[in-house]
Amino acid sequence: MIMTIAFERGRTMTPVFEGVAAKYGWILLGVTCGLAARYALLLKKGVKIRAWMVLSDVLLLPTVILIAYTLAKQAGIQGEPAALVSALCAVGADRLVKLYADRFVAKVDSEVRVLAEETIGVVRQEVQVARSGEAIVADTIDGRAPDQYVALKPHPQAPIPPK
Secondary structure, three states: OOOOOEOHHHOEOOHHHHHHHHHHHHHHHHHHHHHHHHHHHHHHHOOOOOHHHHHHHHHHHHHHHHHHHHHHHHHOOOOHHHHHHHHHHHHOHHHHHHHHHHHHHHHHHHHHHHHHHHHHHHHHHHHHHHHHHHHHHHHHHHOOOOOOOHHHOOOOOOOOOOO
16 A cells, blocks of 8 residues: 655655655654754854854765664664664764774775785795896806706706807
8 A cells, every 4th residue: 555645736745755754764853853952062062053064064964874774774773763873873973973984994904904014025025036036147157156056957958068
């Protein structure tokens, strides 16, 4: 059974909009209330609300909504408790986003360190191989090369050079 909501002038709400409102409505309501509570707390502390503060919060809202939805879904809550979780996320949005950003940066940093150490190891091996090759060539030219160098031994089927 599809329920339709009638607007003024006889228009009805589409089922798609109803589905979105049913699924995410409580989250959006909670984020709205949480944002209002955040500014109320700032006003109570005596902080002047500036346009850049509002703009930064509006830019953070999609991330806060995503975090709130994920937390509510993982906790298995819907309806009013989901609104409460999203309101708490909105009130502490700056701390929450900073926490997730710090964890993300720490994870990326550890992955980059591991990759760098592996790359440095490979480069060190290549440099050592090149230095060893140069040392063999220099020793051979100077006549200091020991007979144990396999690379200096003639092939068994090679003709013997005249002396």
